[in-house]
Amino acid sequence: MRTVTMYPVVDMDKCKGCMRCERVCPVLSIKMESKKAVVDLENCMGCANCEQRCPEMAITMVHREHSRVVQTNLEGLDRGAVIDLCRRARLHPEQIICYCTATRAEEVAAAVLQGAKSPEEVSRQTGVRTGCKVECIQPVLRLLHAAGIVPERPARGYQWYGLTPTVWDISEEVKKKYARRGFYFNEDRKLLDALVEADERRKR
Template sequence: MSLSTTRWPAARNASAAKDPTLPRAPVMSTRMWCPLVSRPAGPRWFNRVSLFHVISPHRCCHLMAVIRAFAELDAAPCTGCKLCDLVCPSGAITMVAKKAVIDDPLCIGCGRCVDRCPEDIMWMTERAEPITRTVRPDEVDQEKVTALLLAAGIDANISVCVCTLTSAAEIAGAVVKGASNLDEVSAMTGMRSGCGIYCVAPALRLLAAAGCDMTAPRGHRWYPSTLALWDVSDEARAKYPDAFIDEDRAVFDPTHQFGPLTHSEAPR
């Protein structure tokens, strides 16, 4: 039984968990090694971007979201409830004449529309060839990427999306390249194709730092509440000394002149 000939209703994986003989839908792997660069010096250098200079691609490893499936639907029974449109993280679904329409190139294979469709008329189909979604931060204006990361107070190397290992530097690169909302960031990087829980707030923080419109579309809930060390008030720092805010700031550069990544941390 192949994914290309099998529908994937919401209960598919639940059934597979009970019966090991049933296949699970391999919608998207997390990240893969880029064949253009050498193996990394260590796991800490995933998507490493120095705030002083671009680290040689031969000394770090760039990872890419690999998308192996796309969503399809039977439009005839579609009631136009818009639930699939609301949950789509990459803007691949729009409503035309009260029917859902999927823009295949924008689909990042998350399967949320399939899980959410109350009519059970959507399914995932295996791509003939997997596609990748990534933005190489070292190929984007470094001064702009650096300035955006500093303005947002986010370390270049943190994984904004832990499901796809999409770093803050990659998200910043997508914003610098023109992404102005979450849908566009997701379509460019593959972010939010996993759980979609932890990546939204830091991504919104980077978009806000770039001056993008933070008005959530109707029906969407945005919570750009991720805090950075520099957001903690002086009153809170004084009231809770055991939180060691000052000590942490000293580690990550107290003046925020260079941001959290220091030159001495760069690989040699």
Template sequence: MKQVTIMAQVDPEKCKGCKTCEKVCPVYAIHVENRIATSDPMKCMGCANCADRCPFYAITMVERSEVKTVGIDVSKFDPQQIKDLCLKAHFNPEQVLCYCVGVRAEEVAAAILDGCKTPDEISLATGIRTGCTIECIQPILRLLTAAGIELHPDPKGWQWYGLTPTAWDLPEDVKNKYNSRGFYFDEDRVLLDEIAKGGK
């Protein structure tokens, strides 16, 4: 569970409507209309991306009057379905995917089982990708793909990135080329899968 204690507040006198804030918000909590940004406090996860990157210093992070709790109750979902989805994406269910917030693979899997189909929906449900907002897009995309959810680029042209190849995606010619140079791709895959199967 993530406790969100702050939220974005826009100063309309300073805002120039440049839309930088829109492009960096992981949950689409901030939008520009009539050249003024407004932030939805119900969606804002307090990551401060918008405030940190606003070129006009028009956004500040302010304390919430009430703490917002974000998280998903994994116990409400079939543990075998969660495990199967995590293993299909080559994750252990207890594996931490987001170190900033502490979100585990099982939580992302539960969010997908609960109907989340995009990274921003998963972030709103679990809190993942609302710390540094950078590192954990790949595990989200891997789990969505493992769930059979067809991913499409964000129509605005930002937020979603292509999947980074993993040990399971390398073509045979690449593996053969580098195996003689001290890389052990097939052995790594076996080891990583064994780690994923351990625990839950």
């Protein structure tokens, strides 16, 4: 759960229409109209990325009169489907994948199962990626890919970073190349698989 308590106000006299705020918004809630930044307050997460990156200091964060809670509810969803999606993404359902907002993998999986098809849509529904906005793009993309969704990088967004391979993604060629240097990828994978199986047995 994330509580949105702030929103950005744009000083139109200072705004030069450089589009920096538009590009750094993790939920694409800012766009240019007549070469000025306009904020979609309904989707704004109050992360202050626009304020922090504006070279003209034309944006000020102010308190909302009424805060807004962002959360994807897991009630009514097939718990097995949520767990299965997390497992396919190589994530534990209860694992926190965004420490800034304390968003767990299961909530992002629920948002994907409910129709979110991009990191921006996931962020609007769960709050993930609206803190530091750096590391949590990877688990979000992994969950989307596990659901068979390969989103297109937005033309005007900066907040995407490439996926880091997991032990399950390493090719046989790379394994052979580094085996002589003391890397034990297959053993690591067996250990991680065993930990997952042990956790599943414990919960039965």
